[in-house]
Amino acid sequence: MRASTARDNERRRRSADGGEPGGAGALRSGPWLLPGHDGRLLAYAHVDGALLRWTESGPGGPDWLGPDVLPAEDVTHCTLVQGANRYVHVLGRRVRGDADRPLAVDLVYAIQYQAGRPMSEWRSVGNPLARRELTAQLGVPAAAVDTAGALHVFAPTAEGRIALCREDTKGRWEPWLDLKAAGVLDTPCAVATSGGHVELLAPARTTALTWRQAKPGAVPERGHDLGVAALPGSATGLETSPGRVTYFLTDPHGGGIVAVRPGEWPVPLGGEPGDGRHAALAVTLDGYPCTVLAHRDAEGRVVLGVCPAEGERYGVWWTDTGADCLGDPVLAQDGRGRVVVLAVDPDGAPALARQIDGPGLTLGDWARI
Helix, strand or coil: CCECCCCCCCCCCCCCCCCCHHHCCCEEEEEEEEECCCCCEEEEEEECCEEEEEEECCCCCCCEEEEEEEECCCEEEEEEEECCCCCEEEEEEEEECCCCCCCEEEEEEEEECCCCCCCCCCEEEECCCCCHHHHCCECCCEEEECCCCCEEEEEEECCCCEEEEEECCCCCECCCEECCCCCCCCCCEEEECCCCCEEEEEECCCCEEEEECCCCCCCCEECCCECCCCCCCCCEEEEEECCEEEEEEECCCCCCEEEECCCCCCEEEECCECCCCCEEEEEEECCEEEEEEEEEECCCEEEEEEEECCCHHHCCEEEEEEEECEEEEEEEECCCCCEEEEEECCCCCEEEEEEECCCCCEECCCEEC
């Protein structure tokens, strides 16, 4: 696999306010790359005071429209997820207050129904910690959308617990539920399977805790603890075969990447990842089901990996793309079925590379949006 890098001979000068995406300030979370209902890709980045969105001008690009701006005042972190209907659900952790009063923290929510259309206004989902002086203990949530289109929000708290808030069959928010966890170290990872089940992984000190719905729509129940700990914020889950989720994470003790499925032994994948989240994508390459992985390594560069689906024990083919990035790289397939890698470059501009024709996975040149 070859991953090539082409940059402008002279980097674009930073804008007066910091040169970040859209000139709106420092990158806070993201980026994200999601397929729209009409085959166009949507790219997002959360910066100071706003969520920015770019939209492909047509399926497969190469041109992009935007950025469009969704104001996000007081939002410290965003989480974006998508269901089978391609609606984009945006969760924000909002912090308000001043030196004279305790901080008030709640989760806010917006949705985009179609590519290129405006997003809805923010609405509050609340906080499972009702007392104002405790609301700041709310961590960064994870979320998943089941096959019925219901959004599930999993919020960690400073006391090591996980609270669940989800939509009912009519789209109304149910009361917060306590999943009775203990020792969670923030930043869980949620996955929805094609069979309608929602699963959750949460890092703990010596292991990773899991939950799974016994049937679609049920309250998730504790499952197998994994045989490896997960660096908080590193885990991602991917349905690698029908109803079967593989988690890719960084082992905080060994420092390398691990693939693990509940009830199975973890498989070391090597590598020297940084402290960010891994991206994973299920694709078909040369007629075989494969998993494509991406992460930001310890040197700040985008690294790609390819292996057979659920065949991690046979080895992963890693490639350093040579491209530096901020935050975590992300993966998607465009409207022509090509793998696309998106990252924010050191100047704060979103840039991507697409798969080109040939055997295996070969990337073309990087181009800024």
